Amino acid sequence: MAAKILLQRREDYNQKDIDSAVDAVFEHFGGVGRFIKRGASVLLKVNLVSGHASDRRVTTDPAVVRAVARVALKAGGRPVIADSPGIDSFSRAIRVSGIAAVAQELGVPCEELTDPVRVSPRLELSRRVVESDVIINLPKMKTHAQMLLTMGVKNMFGCVVGRKKAEWHYNIGLRRDLFAELLIEIWLAARPALTIMDGVWGMDGRGPTHGQPFPYGVLAGAEDALTMDLHLCKMVGARLDDYPLWRAAYAKNLPQTNLSDDDIAGDFSPSHIWNAAIPKLDNLSLVPFSNGGYLARAMTSRPVHVSARCLGADKCGSCVALCAAHAISFWQNHERDKKLRFDYDKCIRCYCCHEMCPADAIDFKEGLIMKLGKVISRIRNL
Numbered sequence: 001m002a003a004k005i006l007l008q009r010r011e012d013y014n015q016k017d018i019d020s021a022v023d024a025v026f027e028h029f030g031g032v033g034r035f036i037k038r039g040a041s042v043l044l045k046v047n048l049v050s051g052h053a054s055d056r057r058v059t060t061d062p063a064v065v066r067a068v069a070r071v072a073l074k075a076g077g078r079p080v081i082a083d084s085p086g087i088d089s090f091s092r093a094i095r096v097s098g099i100a101a102v103a104q105e106l107g108v109p110c111e112e113l114t115d116p117v118r119v120s121p122r123l124e125l126s127r128r129v130v131e132s133d134v135i136i137n138l139p140k141m142k143t144h145a146q147m148l149l150t151m152g153v154k155n156m157f158g159c160v161v162g163r164k165k166a167e168w169h170y171n172i173g174l175r176r177d178l179f180a181e182l183l184i185e186i187w188l189a190a191r192p193a194l195t196i197m198d199g200v201w202g203m204d205g206r207g208p209t210h211g212q213p214f215p216y217g218v219l220a221g222a223e224d225a226l227t228m229d230l231h232l233c234k235m236v237g238a239r240l241d242d243y244p245l246w247r248a249a250y251a252k253n254l255p256q257t258n259l260s261d262d263d264i265a266g267d268f269s270p271s272h273i274w275n276a277a278i279p280k281l282d283n284l285s286l287v288p289f290s291n292g293g294y295l296a297r298a299m300t301s302r303p304v305h306v307s308a309r310c311l312g313a314d315k316c317g318s319c320v321a322l323c324a325a326h327a328i329s330f331w332q333n334h335e336r337d338k339k340l341r342f343d344y345d346k347c348i349r350c351y352c353c354h355e356m357c358p359a360d361a362i363d364f365k366e367g368l369i370m371k372l373g374k375v376i377s378r379i380r381n382l
Contacts, residue, residue, distance in 0.1 A: 026071060068138060137152055138195075201215055304342070
């Protein structure tokens, strides 16, 4: 029986080396024909959160997309490269990332995920996702300021159409474990046949858009993205207990939480640690009022404006436009002075403003809970 996860060492995006790694993933899990039949519609779900050049390591690298698209075409499939960016227009995001050039080279269409259809009593996904014969999930390996990490399961959140994502953030608010439960529900509903993750160069620190490029040096493959994500959580140097996805999976008693070293094959052992810079999350479980109420919001880290980096309302205003809680505005008559106002009573601490700001002009101010947690940690270590 093949190991559940294949980890291959790749130090750069040399196309020949990426092609061989992608071929090896398909072979490890039974061959291309097991996944892609002639004439099948194949959705290549990339990570295209917003428009960033590939060297920023925010989006799936074009070399990985090219390699997988070539495999799909050779197998007689009909691949489509798709995602639903959070704030940027799809056309700009796919052009700036370099993926549009790959699509044009190969004659593969690019498509924004639109037209939501209901797949469960509370969940809507893009019709293209629901009607595709097979989905190949192509995430980027990154840290995440809200959810600790964003890898295979989190990448499927892009199957939710457009601003519906912001609505989910608003509805769930501070409750990270509930949001992680939603991510698992989306992943199970979309059920990608295979996940091939670009971790050759990823991101650590304040990901998913404003961290630092980090050389994980790995291209990962798995049929079960949740198992892959939980193993890699440990391998990047994070604690499973700190990972909302792990906690949600454990609470649901999912079998993927029963991790084994035998799950992993390839060039990295399960004991390998990258020691990436992992973001520190507010731990609302420390307090009894962790349901996202006023007191919890007042005590957690809050977004703050860095006016020196802000592009202003006349050039951007993306934070105001995307805030589902309507908690951000420009001070009257100060659009060009770049002065933002946060209504912290309305703010749900989803940090989407930080994630989507193209100028990294939204920072965090630590709340009392996080400061208290650091004190408790120091005391325990005495």
